[in-house]
Amino acid sequence: MTFAASPPVAPQSAGLPPLPTTEWRNLPAAQQPAWPDADATGRVQDALSLAPALTAPADVRRLASALAHVGAGRAFLVQAGDCAEPLGSQGLAAVGGKHRILGEMAETVSQGSGRPTVTIGRIAGQYAKPRSRPEETVDGRVLPVYRGDMVNCHLPDEAARVPDPTRMLTAYATARAVLNELHLIAHRTASSLVSWEQQRGPGQQLPTRSWDGSLRSVLKNYGQTVEVAGAWTRTGMWTSHEALLLDYEQCLVRRDSHTGEHYLLSTHLPWIGERTRQIDGAHVSFLARVANPVAVKIGPSTRPEDLVALCARLDPHRRPGRLTLITRFGAGQVRDVLPRLVEAVRSAGHDPVWVCDPMHGNTVTTAGGIKTRRMSDVLDETAGFFEVMFRAEQWPGGVHLEVAGGPVTECIGDGGPRTEEGLGRAYQTLCDPRLNDNQALLAARHVAELLAKG
Ligand SMILES: O=C[C@H](O)[C@H](O)COP(=O)(O)O
Ligand SMILES: C=C(OP(=O)(O)O)C(=O)O
Ligand SMILES: [Mn+2]
Numbered sequence: 001m002t003f004a005a006s007p008p009v010a011p012q013s014a015g016l017p018p019l020p021t022t023e024w025r026n027l028p029a030a031q032q033p034a035w036p037d038a039d040a041t042g043r044v045q046d047a048l049s050l051a052p053a054l055t056a057p058a059d060v061r062r063l064a065s066a067l068a069h070v071g072a073g074r075a076f077l078v079q080a081g082d083c084a085e086p087l088g089s090q091g092l093a094a095v096g097g098k099h100r101i102l103g104e105m106a107e108t109v110s111q112g113s114g115r116p117t118v119t120i121g122r123i124a125g126q127y128a129k130p131r132s133r134p135e136e137t138v139d140g141r142v143l144p145v146y147r148g149d150m151v152n153c154h155l156p157d158e159a160a161r162v163p164d165p166t167r168m169l170t171a172y173a174t175a176r177a178v179l180n181e182l183h184l185i186a187h188r189t190a191s192s193l194v195s196w197e198q199q200r201g202p203g204q205q206l207p208t209r210s211w212d213g214s215l216r217s218v219l220k221n222y223g224q225t226v227e228v229a230g231a232w233t234r235t236g237m238w239t240s241h242e243a244l245l246l247d248y249e250q251c252l253v254r255r256d257s258h259t260g261e262h263y264l265l266s267t268h269l270p271w272i273g274e275r276t277r278q279i280d281g282a283h284v285s286f287l288a289r290v291a292n293p294v295a296v297k298i299g300p301s302t303r304p305e306d307l308v309a310l311c312a313r314l315d316p317h318r319r320p321g322r323l324t325l326i327t328r329f330g331a332g333q334v335r336d337v338l339p340r341l342v343e344a345v346r347s348a349g350h351d352p353v354w355v356c357d358p359m360h361g362n363t364v365t366t367a368g369g370i371k372t373r374r375m376s377d378v379l380d381e382t383a384g385f386f387e388v389m390f391r392a393e394q395w396p397g398g399v400h401l402e403v404a405g406g407p408v409t410e411c412i413g414d415g416g417p418r419t420e421e422g423l424g425r426a427y428q429t430l431c432d433p434r435l436n437d438n439q440a441l442l443a444a445r446h447v448a449e450l451l452a453k454g
Helices: 038-052 057-071 089-093 095-113 166-199 246-252 282-288 302-315 334-347 375-393 420-426 437-453
Strands: 077-079 117-122 135-138 140-143 236-242 253-255 262-264 271-272 295-300 323-327 351-356 396-402
Touching: 038 246, 057 077, 057 117, 057 351, 077 095, 077 351, 077 437, 089 166, 089 295, 095 117, 095 166, 095 437, 117 323, 135 236, 166 246, 166 437, 246 253, 246 375, 246 437, 262 282, 271 282, 271 323, 295 302, 295 420, 302 323, 302 334, 334 375, 375 396, 375 437, 396 437
Parallel strands: 077 117, 077 396, 117 236, 236 271, 271 295, 295 323, 323 351, 351 396
Antiparallel strands: 135 140, 253 262
């Protein structure tokens, strides 16, 4: 049996408010840049609106179906990648490392859970960043803050920090190239898996991970090898990013002529960030209207009644796989804050996918001004999330991590620098500190153990 053969998930958009509409343009939109030239921005938007979609509705629906299986406790989700992806050749060069580490993490988790792992990258679109403050001081100079490569440049220079709308075109082109690279990697991996499959001797274990997200690869709990080659012909992982920059995202909404639904085809899974999840804000209004599965980050200040309102707005028909809640409370708060939110959501009759982001509630700044995270906090918040979920008899659906896919030194602790002094060796992130390969696998093993225990 395969997930592909499972009953199809009902169209996500049945009963959703219609598109196209510009309603969200009249609503407050937090964290948007002030483009200096409205005409230039308009020309970029015209070009983007005519450009080919980056993802396909059928693939987006397949992800919704996979997430429905996660929600039902039949699979686990690993979502990971850069905090802020770089544009251009640098972005492209990072794809192989990301694909490799996500695959290894998924395999590790599957071995612990005995379940398939749905693998989603923070990739091919994670180019815009919300920030805590509009300005920062670098070497005594006050500068507008870096807002992601799609908006401005990270270099500490006044001119470089001016928002440039043509960056949206470069972002689109980079996302396209990254997706193409993911397809090529998936094809290569498919061929080698098929030949390995043909040569393998009796009793040899098949891999359990499902790189392509279709969950049709070799799944312990789902019977025999099924159409391995067919299953590996897509991207190798699903894509996701924070749908932050509405001037870009709204240009990539397309109507699916088969179903009449409107999809945001800049990605498979768009999410709303902690800083833009206002119930009456533009981001919620926008994503409430698209047929993709959607996610929302929720921080420690989330009130149960606000979360229930968000669930009602984003998933009024309570469709399996439609809504993912990504919790990011910090190791010190997860055990206090999460139980009431889980209870409120359950009592309101919603059944979202619950995912733990043990990174964003645990960011600290060193005395020298470097942003970092401690592995001990990352592992502790993950453990707290599992404890709370198991106690509430809810499936802990997945983890959401920032990983580099290389030997960076951005987070302190096991598998990386022991102290702050070691951070400078290979601190390369454009925004938040990411796990290196050792730390990412450590986090995956930790999850595997927690799953096996639970
Ligand atoms: O993830 C990226 C966010 O932009 C980040 O966590 C906020 O970072 P800041 O506090 O440095 O602005
Ligand atoms: C900004 C981010 O997260 P959050 O919205 O949870 O702060 C992020 O995921 O990079
Ligand atoms: Mn981040």
